Amino acid sequence: MSDNTPPLVWIVDDSRTEAQITRSALGTAYEFEMFDDGSAVVERIAATTELPDVVLLDWVMPGMPGDQVCRFMREHPPTRDLPVILVTASRIETADIVEGLSKGATDYVARPFVPEELRARVESAIRTRRAAQVAALERERLATVNRLGRTLFEAGTDIPRIVSDLLTVLVQHLADGCSLLLLPGELPQMFVSRHRDEAGSEALAAISTVADPVVHAFEDAEHARRELPPVYHGYIDRFGLRALAILPFPILSPVQGVVTLTRDGRSKPFAPGDLSMIETCIEYAALAVQNAVRFETERTTRDQLKRILEHLPVGIIASDSDGRITLTNAAVHDVIPGLQAVEALDQVSSVARFTTPEGDPVDDNWQSARHLVVRNEKHASVETVPLENSRGGAAGAVTVIQDITLEHRVAAERDQVSRFMQQLLGIVGHDLRNPLGAFVAGLDMLRLTAHGGQPITPTLTRLSSSVRRMTRIVDQLLDVTRASLGAGIEIQPAIVDLKPLIESVIEEVKSVQPKASMVIVCPDPIVGTWDPERLAQVVSNIASNAAHYGKPGAVIQIEAKKVGGHAEISIHNHNRDKPIAPHVLETLFDPHRRGTEGHRNSAGLGLGLYIVKQIVESHRGTVGATSDADGTVFTVVLPTTG
Incomplete structure (x- = not known):
C-alpha cells in the first residue's frame, strides 16, 4: 500500500x-x-x-x-x-x-x-x-535480482535463454504479462512473451510494439479502455488492465528493443519501487546480451585471426615477457623445421643452424639479424616487434620470419643479368659505335673529295644515310638499356634559350624531309636549365614523326610558350587518315610502339617516343598526346629550373 x-x-x-x-x-x-x-x-x-x-x-x-x-x-x-x-x-x-x-x-x-x-x-x-x-x-526484490543474476550467469552467451529468463523472472515476481521485442540491428529481430495465463502470450503479441517509454496506471478496465487505443481493447476485455509499462531495452545503442509489461485486473498498478526493480532487471539482461554479443564478436575475431595466421605466407612466433613461445603458425615451421619441440626463443638455435648470407655463423642472438641462412638451404628475413602492456612494460614480442629464398635467387639472377647488360653496353658502345663513327667520318671525307663526281656521290650519300641510321639505332639501344636498368637517361643541364634550339632542330628536320611545311610560334624568349642535346632530340623526334605520319603538304605548327615556372612545347599536325585510337594513345610512349599502323612502317625500332618520355622525365617534366579530327598534338612541359 x-x-x-x-x-x-x-x-x-x-x-x-x-x-x-x-x-x-x-x-x-x-x-x-x-x-x-x-x-x-x-x-x-x-x-x-x-x-x-x-x-x-x-x-x-x-x-x-x-x-x-x-x-x-x-x-x-x-x-x-x-x-x-x-x-x-x-x-x-x-x-x-x-x-x-x-x-x-x-x-x-x-x-x-x-x-x-x-x-x-x-x-x-x-x-x-x-x-x-x-x-x-x-528482501523480495533483492532475491529477485539475485535469482535473475544466477540464471543469467548460467545462460552464458545464449541470447534466447537470457531473454527467456528475464521474462520468466518478471512475470513470476513483478508483472502479470511481459514481452520483449528486439529490433533488427546488431542482433536479428526477436519477439518473446510470457504471461501468467497461457493464453496471455498471444494477446500480448497484439499490443507489443515500438513506442516511446511510458507508464500507465488505471482505476479499472473501463478506465483503461478510455485511455488506450483500440488495439489494446481485446487484451483489456480478456484480462482487465490496471497498469501498462513500455520500457527500452538498451543494448549496443540507446534503444535496441522494447519491453512491454502489464498488470491485469486483480493486480495493483506498478509502484515506483516495482518500476525501479524492473529497470534493474532489464539492465542486467541487457548487459548480459551485450556481453554475449561482445563475446561472440571476440570469438569470431579470434577464429578469423587464427585462420589468417595459419594462411599467412610469413612465419609468426609470439612470445611472452620471459621469452616463452606462446604461438606459432604453419609457415614458420616450413622455414624452421623442428620448432614445435622448442619452448623458448633462446632454444630455437638448438634446432636450426643459422648463418649470415656470407656464411658466418649466427648464435643465440639470431633475432637481431635481418638476414639469415637456415641450414644452408633457405634464406629468411627476420624482424622482431616488442609488445607493451597497458602500463608500458614489456609484454613479449612478435617475431616475423619470411622465407626469401626465391627472392634471393631472383636477385642473384637479376645481378647476373645486370652484369651481362653492362657488358652488352660496353660492346654496343665501344665495339659497334666506334667503327660506325669512323665509317661515317670516312664517308664524309670521300664525299668531300669526290668533287661532285656523278658516279660516286649518290652511292656515298646512301651509305652515309644508312650508317647514320645505324648510329641512331645504336644510340637508342643505349638509351633504352640505361633506362631499363634503372639508371635513367643521363642529362647534362645548361642554360638554354629554347627558341634558337627549336629553330635549329626544325631546320635539320626540314633538310631530311624537304617537303614538310613547318611553322614555329614562339613570340617571347624562353630560357631554362635543360640538356640542349637531349632537348633537341625530343623536339626532333616528335617533329620528324609529325612530318612522317601527318597529312602531306599540311602545315605542322611548333609552338613554345612559358606558363608560370614551366616551358610548354606543343607540336600539332593534321592526320593523314583517322585520328590515333584511344587504346593506342595509352601505350604510345611504351617501347616498340607506334602511333599509326598499316602504312609506311618506319625502319626504326619504335623506341623514339619511349626515349622522348625518358628524357622529359629526367628533366622532371611531362609529355602527352591527344588526337582527334582536328589533328594530333604532342605536348611537352618542362620546369625552367633544373
Whole structure:
C-alpha cells in the first residue's frame, strides 16, 4: 500500500455503539470497515486480498470470540503479520491480556480509553507494519535480482535463454504479462512473451510494439479502455488492465528493443519501487546480451585471426615477457623445421643452424639479424616487434620470419643479368659505335673529295644515310638499356634559350624531309636549365614523326610558350587518315610502339617516343598526346629550373 493512501482499519466489535466510539476516537485520517462478530472477519479474510493495516479486535464477543479470530489470523499466511490491537474492558484480568498477546495480538487498549492513546497505538502499529512490509518487499526484490543474476550467469552467451529468463523472472515476481521485442540491428529481430495465463502470450503479441517509454496506471478496465487505443481493447476485455509499462531495452545503442509489461485486473498498478526493480532487471539482461554479443564478436575475431595466421605466407612466433613461445603458425615451421619441440626463443638455435648470407655463423642472438641462412638451404628475413602492456612494460614480442629464398635467387639472377647488360653496353658502345663513327667520318671525307663526281656521290650519300641510321639505332639501344636498368637517361643541364634550339632542330628536320611545311610560334624568349642535346632530340623526334605520319603538304605548327615556372612545347599536325585510337594513345610512349599502323612502317625500332618520355622525365617534366579530327598534338612541359 502506498504511503499516500489512508490506512485501512478494521473494527471488530459486537457493540455498534462501542465500535462507533472507537471510530470517532481515531478521527478522519483513516478508512474503516466495521464487523460485528468474529466469523464475519474470518469470512472477509478468506474472500479478499485487500487486507487492512491494523485490526481493532474486541476480545469478548458472542459466537466467535477475539482469541479464536486472532488464532485464525496467525495461522492464515496473508494475515500472519497483520497488527491486531485488543480492545478490552477495564475489568479484564491481567491473565486474559497475557493470553491474548500470546495468541498473537500485538498490543491492547482498555476501555474507557483516551483517544490520543488509541491513535498513538494504532499509528505505532501501522508504522511498524509498513516498515516491515517495506523491508520484506526489499528482501523480495533483492532475491529477485539475485535469482535473475544466477540464471543469467548460467545462460552464458545464449541470447534466447537470457531473454527467456528475464521474462520468466518478471512475470513470476513483478508483472502479470511481459514481452520483449528486439529490433533488427546488431542482433536479428526477436519477439518473446510470457504471461501468467497461457493464453496471455498471444494477446500480448497484439499490443507489443515500438513506442516511446511510458507508464500507465488505471482505476479499472473501463478506465483503461478510455485511455488506450483500440488495439489494446481485446487484451483489456480478456484480462482487465490496471497498469501498462513500455520500457527500452538498451543494448549496443540507446534503444535496441522494447519491453512491454502489464498488470491485469486483480493486480495493483506498478509502484515506483516495482518500476525501479524492473529497470534493474532489464539492465542486467541487457548487459548480459551485450556481453554475449561482445563475446561472440571476440570469438569470431579470434577464429578469423587464427585462420589468417595459419594462411599467412610469413612465419609468426609470439612470445611472452620471459621469452616463452606462446604461438606459432604453419609457415614458420616450413622455414624452421623442428620448432614445435622448442619452448623458448633462446632454444630455437638448438634446432636450426643459422648463418649470415656470407656464411658466418649466427648464435643465440639470431633475432637481431635481418638476414639469415637456415641450414644452408633457405634464406629468411627476420624482424622482431616488442609488445607493451597497458602500463608500458614489456609484454613479449612478435617475431616475423619470411622465407626469401626465391627472392634471393631472383636477385642473384637479376645481378647476373645486370652484369651481362653492362657488358652488352660496353660492346654496343665501344665495339659497334666506334667503327660506325669512323665509317661515317670516312664517308664524309670521300664525299668531300669526290668533287661532285656523278658516279660516286649518290652511292656515298646512301651509305652515309644508312650508317647514320645505324648510329641512331645504336644510340637508342643505349638509351633504352640505361633506362631499363634503372639508371635513367643521363642529362647534362645548361642554360638554354629554347627558341634558337627549336629553330635549329626544325631546320635539320626540314633538310631530311624537304617537303614538310613547318611553322614555329614562339613570340617571347624562353630560357631554362635543360640538356640542349637531349632537348633537341625530343623536339626532333616528335617533329620528324609529325612530318612522317601527318597529312602531306599540311602545315605542322611548333609552338613554345612559358606558363608560370614551366616551358610548354606543343607540336600539332593534321592526320593523314583517322585520328590515333584511344587504346593506342595509352601505350604510345611504351617501347616498340607506334602511333599509326598499316602504312609506311618506319625502319626504326619504335623506341623514339619511349626515349622522348625518358628524357622529359629526367628533366622532371611531362609529355602527352591527344588526337582527334582536328589533328594530333604532342605536348611537352618542362620546369625552367633544373
